[in-house]
Amino acid sequence: MLTINERRLKELLNRFADFGRTPNNGVTRLALSDEDKQARDYFVQLAEQAGFGVTIDAIGNIFVRRAGENPQAEPILVGSHGDSQPLGGRFDGIYGVLAGLEALLSFNDQQVKTQRPIDLVMWTNEEGARFAPAMMGAAVFAQKLPLSQALAARDSQGLSVGDELRRIGYAGNADLSRYQAHCAVEIHIEQGPILEMHQKDIGIVSGALGQNWYQIRFDGVASHAGTTPMDMRKDASLGMARAMLALNQLGRREIPHQGRVTVGCVQLTPNSPNVIPGSAYFTLEVRHPDKQALARIDQEIRCCLQTIAAEEKLKLSIKSVLALDPLHFNPDCLNLMEQVCRQLGYSYEHIVSGAGHDSCQLNDRFPTAMLFIPCIDGLSHNEAEDIRPEWSAAGAEVLANTLFELANRP
Template identity: 35%
Template sequence: MRINRDRLMDALEQLARIGAYEDAGFRGVRRLALTDEDAAARRLVIDWYKDAGLTVNTDAIGNTYADRPGKDNTLQPVMAGSHVDSVPTGGRFDGVLGVLSALETVRTLNDNNITTNHPLTIAFFTDEEGCRFGTDMLGSAVATGRIPLEKALRLTDADGRTVGEELERIGFNGPEPVNQRRPAAFVECHVEQGPILAREGFDLGVVTGVQGISWRRLTITGAAAHAGATPMNYRKDAGLAAARINVEIRRMCDSGDFGPDMRATMGVIRPEPGSVNVIPGRVVATVDLRNPDEKALEAAENALDQFIEKLAADAGLHITSEQTARTPPVAFDEKVQTVIAAVADDLGLKHRPIIAGAGHDAQEWSRLCPTAMIFTPGENDGISHNPRELSTPKQCGDAADALCNTILRLAGADA
């Protein structure tokens, strides 16, 4: 079974116009969760769902599900989906490739008058990125029971707006209760967001699992003072402390003490008062730690805590560390991986197993049902969260073909 690649690429192009922006000749998207742009993207996808004959429902956290009956509707549905929200500097494929390849699967089944044994559900989930309200995979985490709905609705953005208020404002505080969907299997198609598949010449990645992720917000308090009048040995420089933490997390990765796949990033550094001639008296910074091994991730968290405690004592600073997100490593279902690999072989697509370096909705659903992911390579070294993010029509089409045929096999209608 082959999907309609022109139709898939047309849908990707239409969705990319919502929240579009230009940067150095490249076109990206800015659709932060629960903004007007996110709402417009949601409505367009819902229109497509309805045009495909699907029954659409939205739950209380804004996750939106589109259901297609099967031959035996007493069976649990096979589900596929992803997200339509983006980071502030988003690309055109992150998340939406999974949403639209699932839609294209349904359209292809309609074209060929195929009804699967299991019913099908395709979906998009609220605030996968986490960059507005501080908790990634939010909708999926609520839907699968990791985060209570009441807690999620109280989360606030930088302007003090809550998730609950914004869901109501854009009209996506749906009537369906959360945490009631129990799929027979879940498959997510996604861009790799890294260089491995393209550099090694693979058409697809069969995702074996997701790295554990630990996010924390650091508040470093020293003393603001005159940059010229304060000798170096009298300073309580919050900016210097942030720099030392940044250097330390890189050293931790390079040391090998936490395994070969340890990754760490200080993605936010905000010095105050932010003046060229004032020593920073306060810095708010973030640290993102990732590792596919839970024990190694815990060891890295403990090592960073010890470093921060010693740094604060030695420099006469006050440093608080708040955990803002924590997800353990996830191992995906081997049987679903085997189906994806067999489909890729039948389609003549070169594939390899790969670990997901980023968090994904699939990791949340893996708690409830057999789950795996399909990665497609990207151009420009697989760059993502950037307007240079690019997967070619062939790459997108190959991934969608793989998703379509995987769903057919899991749902009991091999083609």
């Protein structure tokens, strides 16, 4: 089996955390910011020093190619994103880029040859924190988002993606519209607590949860809290509170199936201490790996909310605002990753991603699969996000050996 250079990987991670490092040792490296440009420049510099080819497309995705013995063979695509959340962590995204870089540098060190080229990509604007939508670079590359629309997106200051790409020098001209990968892999921190809790080195990411997002509103009658007796009220907040508990119960029932149900945002009107709430608005998101379960839960939710509305004498409105089908990564790639873990002696488990990743955009273009490494306390999108060096090294080693196997497949 191939090894990687654990010390160099650690140095790379630390060096890239300088690009936007915050006083609390987190990172603010918003897409197409000066800090993003610094990280991109250094990434390109390291790639060129190692003798790799560099290609930049019109949305600023950076492709670094380590050549294969057979230049005509479809390449293996590997990578993740270089941008961060505001006050984000040092590993979200960039770990996947640098674990890939470390794999390729180790191949150089060990004079490893592969049949297929390997393309290491740093995707543009996965976070969507500065410019919407998220996963922008991968979505444009996969032709799921029109380039013109992505270039026209503006941040809160009115600056556009197109202008900012030109300003930082990453408005590339490579036309990759006919790009065909043999397969695509990505490694990422879990951003959740499961692997650490289960003491597993590696997560084999079988897919991503489907999502249904809703906006829900109960309407009752606002009135004076002092003068309106309890039995003459139509308090919209009671419908909301009952719904929050019932929806949570529904979510807990789906624990064995990895379902998740969250009410994250609520707003009462008029939201004043001595007025009975006349209306209650809240968001609901349901995530589940099974498409049919999502449809069934959708029906259950509507029925449950209607019952509550009737019992509390409230008007109900339910608006669907997002519906994403569950996604399943390529079984062959996943089998190979599992086999590599076993050969290297790393513990692993199959896990479903609750979050979106660049790979979710690629999945119906190429055979695609993902690996996770644990992160401490499941913390992410947080300056305190952290990983252990041995997790980082294990992930890069599994990735390197997976890439080697894939790149030598006929």
